[in-house]
Amino acid sequence: KENLLNKYGTILANGEYYSEIKNPNKRFFTMLGTLVGGRICVARAGLGGAKFALTVAIKHALKRRQFNDSVKIQEDLLMDYPSHQLRLTPLVASAYVYHFTLDKMMSLYCDESQPDKRKIETQVAGLKSIITWYANDTIQECREACGGKGYLIENRIADLKGDVDIFTTFEGDNNVLLQLAAKGVLSDFKAEFNSAGFSTVLKLLSSQLSDKLSTINPMYSNKTDKDHLYNPKFHVHALEYRTRRLTYTLAMRIRGYIKKGIPSYQAFLKVQTHLMTLGKAYSAELAYKSFLEHTNTITDPDYKTLFEKIGTLHALYEIRKDASWYLEQGYLGGTKSKAIRQRVERLCTELRPHLNTLIDGFGIPDHLMTAPIAN
Template structure:
């Protein structure tokens, strides 16, 4: 083969040009970066500048024969690529030149190009026929700093909790039978209580720290131990204890809350009925007031009106039972009552029937059961009467006059639980991704026949694309949920309608995302992912139900959509046009923006990576979907259709409104957090992560954006390419990112996540 020669100035540019022209992504602004470098590089003669500039013309790209010569020049140099260098490509370039006996020194301009264009070794380590000294992680980012950013001022308590979980009781093992699993989980629960972790969200006088946000982080971490433990913990301290804390009076709190926090009183939360899964307002259990005895009679009227899937049902002494409260023959709506289930010897009390729900897909360490009540009498003192009670004369009274508002205020106490469920799902995603990414950083597969070592799984583009955007989404959703819990915790007694809408939406999109992330992780680990010892199997089965419980996602998204639409409500009823016209005005503004062909096909990376573009696109979608849904409903109603039917006819549309609302909320909150990061390097990283997530979300609805004319073909394609590119740019940091999730080593027991 003929020996290829280049001049001293040009030689170090050859690897850069080869990389640039092997890539499909060279945008106009990127060409400007290289041009600037060439201009300012003093080591170049004017003649050399001209040659290099010629090779940068996108309209007239270098001939294949030229590009092939570059490749030969690189190969013939016998240079070795060392990925761990600070500027691996620039250092490699020096070596290539030196291999051809051309004496060159460090080139700042090329370093500038390498940094500015975000060229990563894994973009080009396949391209040269040279020896490569691989580096699995760039070590540019420190997991412990990431952990600090993720948990903020909660971190010291979170770390104390992680240490607490080193206790051997929390060591993960397989318990094939539900009886065995339940015994272990009950023991763990009591252990947590004795450490003071269960009462964390309660007021200090009841053994707590009055800190709901750290409580949620504790809940999240329990998913790393065992999904059953997290759920059992949530039922005992969050749902049962929370119902006493939030719906009860001070006498009830004094009597029960400390005992709940230390598990001397085990309780359950009996809301759902077999016949009424998602329709709490339609439950049939009744609590009828008997004035002469000042008592309530709890009763399950029909065969399918029993309480269903009640966690802790087999271990509990008491239940918070939701029932229709009947006073003087009038139904005052759903209220909560404390109903004893068992005596001190754990015998079920008269009139109460409890059945085991049996084996489930997952969470077999949770004792779910069905409960029937047959004319069970409890004193009026057991009515959790903060929002509605019965006075001494036997009359119903409530601080909230509107029954509808009262109902939603009571249910508003469930919002904290919904945030925890989303956090639990996200924890399952984080842990599954941690395991699958660690596996991908160790496992090698196939190879080029000439190479001895097979490639790392994570270095396959398809593998990057299936895992890295999901790691990015975990971080976005993490901050969204942190913010949601902050908003909820700091406004516990105010109007919860807004946060309820927000949480309904976030819970839905995040639990669905997590299901997919866990599934993708399982598949990315192949057969190893199928073995229970590697943990993903249990995370998958345990978190699967999170899309259903504490509110079915489909139902919750409609709730969110109705929240979004509520501004239109008056219009539907009154026929007034003011609010519609106002929105219509905004729509017209969008149209003006999107009709601009420069915007519609703007494909440079500055634009595509700009969070303003992401927020604009997502917000545009939300507003347009909301507007069209409102118009459709309005038109149906104008034609005489009852509003329930009009909503039904737009049901699939409303789900999209709910999703769009939630995605834009998550990203907005994420970027607000990102802007507050003070360290430049880390802030840039989080913006990059935000870009990957946002482009991925936009890409999922690309057909809609194209239909609307908001995206042009070129831009839509560019977004797809940028997702691949960003995934590869984050590849060198992926090990640090997953370690930054902060899952303690002692809980990461999966053998495939270790070196082997």
């Protein structure tokens, strides 16, 4: 008995179970909350691998010169090619966004004044998924960006691929965690999917209608000026709209199945892919908003301008990745979608002079940068 792991519940002298947390559901989620710290650490470890790979790939590209048609002109640096900028620069921007997001999550998790960890469990479940997937994709892109040398053991990227790959499964399979995150979003809306929850569904419907009214306007769907596309209010609105729209349609689908007499368990199985899409959308919105919070605390005008540009690139890159969904919903018109693609490419070029500073900002000690192509 004295060796029980009984922080949240114990056995009394008379053999009865006792817990300070009276509500069984709250007690269950409090115990599950102990997994949150591990998920944050796994996400941070994956992100660390991505940062190292990006540092190797970019330092290599800032020195490695490619062939040029004229023998009289010095060969171009790899990093001066727009295609190379486009494949690596958005990944650097995302690394910064995820770094400060995980810092915030760790701070919230360690806040002892907030013992109920249910909300942060939802947040971290989704973030762990998208960040570890991001880490794997980034390391692979960096490996390819370094050509054959990226495959050599001495340059460490190959080992990183082996080390980081497992993080998509550690502390919970990513596909399962996305569903956990989505169910947490649904519980935030208190959608019970029964007669008592009808008013909540109507509330969701009203928010959906207000979104529709503000976005079906062709002027908005095809607004392409720089001030609009670079405005964080547009980025937040786009990411929030996706989360709310997916939440609304998911709630209505589940409600429809249950009204037909399908058990709730089977109803959730029928919308499983929808759940995962919502989990990704929610996590992308959370990450960007967390980065914005940090950016707003920066006082140095030069640093703030740089971080705003990083945030803009990340947001537009995220919206661009989901362009097909936004086009289907009528949120984006073809003209605006094309303009976003062009702005992403332009931002990559604008950030080219800052890339060395940005990867140095990862803070990787010199004695650990042992990859020959990075030196």
